[in-house]
Amino acid sequence: MPAHPGYEVVIGLEVHAQMRTQSKIFCGCSTRFGAEPNTQICPVCAAFPGVLPVLNQDAVNMAIRTGLAISGTINLHSEFSRKNYFYPDLPAGFQITQYELPIVSKGVLHIPTDGGEERSIGITRIHMEVDAGKNLHEGIAGASWVDLNRTGVPLMEIVSEPDLRSAAEAGEYLKKLRSIVRYLDVCDGNMEEGSFRCDANVSVRPRGQQVFGTRCELKNLNSIRNVMRAIDHEAERHIDVLETGGQIVQETRLWDAEKEVTRSMRGKEEAHDYRYFPEPDLPPLTITPERIAIQAAALPELPDARRDRFQTRYGLSSYDAEVLTASRDVANFFEEVVGTTNNPKTAANWVSVELLGLLNKEGKEITASPVTAQALGQLIGLVGQGTLSGKMAKQVFTSMFATGDPAEKIIAAQGLQQVSDSGTLEALVERVLTGNPQEVAQYRAGKTKLLGFFVGQIMKETQGQANPAMVNKLLKDKLAE
Ligand code: ADP
Numbered sequence: 001m002p003a004h005p006g007y008e009v010v011i012g013l014e015v016h017a018q019m020r021t022q023s024k025i026f027c028g029c030s031t032r033f034g035a036e037p038n039t040q041i042c043p044v045c046a047a048f049p050g051v052l053p054v055l056n057q058d059a060v061n062m063a064i065r066t067g068l069a070i071s072g073t074i075n076l077h078s079e080f081s082r083k084n085y086f087y088p089d090l091p092a093g094f095q096i097t098q099y100e101l102p103i104v105s106k107g108v109l110h111i112p113t114d115g116g117e118e119r120s121i122g123i124t125r126i127h128m129e130v131d132a133g134k135n136l137h138e139g140i141a142g143a144s145w146v147d148l149n150r151t152g153v154p155l156m157e158i159v160s161e162p163d164l165r166s167a168a169e170a171g172e173y174l175k176k177l178r179s180i181v182r183y184l185d186v187c188d189g190n191m192e193e194g195s196f197r198c199d200a201n202v203s204v205r206p207r208g209q210q211v212f213g214t215r216c217e218l219k220n221l222n223s224i225r226n227v228m229r230a231i232d233h234e235a236e237r238h239i240d241v242l243e244t245g246g247q248i249v250q251e252t253r254l255w256d257a258e259k260e261v262t263r264s265m266r267g268k269e270e271a272h273d274y275r276y277f278p279e280p281d282l283p284p285l286t287i288t289p290e291r292i293a294i295q296a297a298a299l300p301e302l303p304d305a306r307r308d309r310f311q312t313r314y315g316l317s318s319y320d321a322e323v324l325t326a327s328r329d330v331a332n333f334f335e336e337v338v339g340t341t342n343n344p345k346t347a348a349n350w351v352s353v354e355l356l357g358l359l360n361k362e363g364k365e366i367t368a369s370p371v372t373a374q375a376l377g378q379l380i381g382l383v384g385q386g387t388l389s390g391k392m393a394k395q396v397f398t399s400m401f402a403t404g405d406p407a408e409k410i411i412a413a414q415g416l417q418q419v420s421d422s423g424t425l426e427a428l429v430e431r432v433l434t435g436n437p438q439e440v441a442q443y444r445a446g447k448t449k450l451l452g453f454f455v456g457q458i459m460k461e462t463q464g465q466a467n468p469a470m471v472n473k474l475l476k477d478k479l480a481e
């Protein structure tokens with residue numbers, strides 16, 4: 001939240017998503033991440049003179065699917081342009097990108113808000129373009145290397161309208177967009193490795209003012225948390241400048257995560273600085289309605305639809321449904337647990353609170369969970385049967401997570417069986433009541449609060465293993481005699 005309530009923050013995000021194609025966008029080189037530098041290059045992506053690009057049709061299909069997933073218009077005719085600039089990691093001296101005619105226009109993305117409703121955020125366009133290589137500055141004093149493995153990897157640039165009004169909303173937008181591209185399997189969504197990158201455009205305006213303020217573009221944001229922190233700092237900087245009578249200059253700024261400041265990187269370049277012109281080596285891209293229909297038929301159930309289904313089918317709250325469907329793997333895991341227990345609300349709790357809690361702590365994905373969906377289902381079943389109390393189940397679960405062993409093995413090894421044998425419990429109740437005659441008399445005289453005291457005594461004797469429902473019933477019966 002900006003410090004000044006008199007201003008409104010306006011944000012538009014540009015996301016570069018690397019598409020998960022096998023090969024690059026205009027040649028057959030592999031897109032695999034992490035290979036030795038310059039082992040995945042050829043004359044096309046290294047931009048030798050005279051080479052010709054051939055458009056990767058998988059990349060086109062992925063862009064179509066993404067466009068459909070955000071309810072965008074798929075343009076039957078789109079074009080590639082050359083964006084000219086010099087940089088050592090761009091061997092051609094230009095980037096091939098869709099400029100005036102992108103493959104997707106006018107989409108929308110829904111984000112949850114604090115109030116529980118949803119907000120619709122406009123998506124201006126999605127266009128395809130090539131990624132650049134990487135300059136490496138580490139390891140050799142006074143010199144830099146250029147690694148062209150990434151050159152030519154297909155990107156989608158997804159540009160939002162300036163519809164976001166806070167850092168929190170920007171965070172929700174990124175989470176939802178990342179969730180969608182992961183459901184579609186068109187991008188791995190990894191911000192740290194740079195396959196899902198975000199630039200944030202930020203401006204402020206006095207509340208009530210119609211026109212937007214001057215924006216700055218923030219770069220170097222390698223996590224959602226950093227995007228949010230950078231937006232907050234930048235908005236405060238704008239407000240400070242305006243409040244002290246200054247003016248904001250439109251420019252590109254770099255976020256310094258350690259110092260928590262943004263620094264000016266360069267003045268904002270205009271489109272004409274890049275001398276865009278139509279790419280002469282690629283024909284315009286024509287897409288048929290049949291092709292769009294095929295891609296539409298291949299769409300999986302998307303996060304919003306799955307969330308709504310979880311609410312209606314399993315009776316989950318919108319919050320739980322949102323948490324459980326944010327990732328397709330988590331949603332699949334949850335549905336597998338439900339399949340073995342038939343107890344969706346309890347399953348939702350175990351997955352979203354206990355399991356995700358431990359996984360987060362260890363930085364593990366759910367696909368690497370030491371507790372399988374089957375095993376969690378069994379544990380939930382044991383609580384349902386009264387073999388374990390809820391409290392003991394949590395203890396068992398912690399051991400399951402640490403060892404990967406099933407619940408039954410841990411219960412046997414640690415002697416954690418819940419005591420539900422009525423004979424044993426009755427004897428215990430008798431003993432506790434005879435041992436505390438004063439309290440029994442007080443209870444019978446009307447101080448029924450003392451029931452908790454008796455339960456506590458029995459739990460103490462059994463180290464918490466007595467079946468609480470049975471203990472309660474036995475106590476009440478005996479005390480009523
Ligand atoms: P450029 O190439 O100049 O960055 P783009 O059209 O690619 O232009 O992206 C502009 C981004 O800036 C969009 O996400 C848009 O919503 C956002 N934007 C435009 N004007 C403002 C503004 N006044 N405040 C905040 N964001 C803005």
Ligand code: MG
Binds near residue numbers: 014199217
């Ligand atoms: Mg930009």
Ligand code: ZN
Binds near residue numbers: 027028029040044
């Ligand atoms: Zn190549």
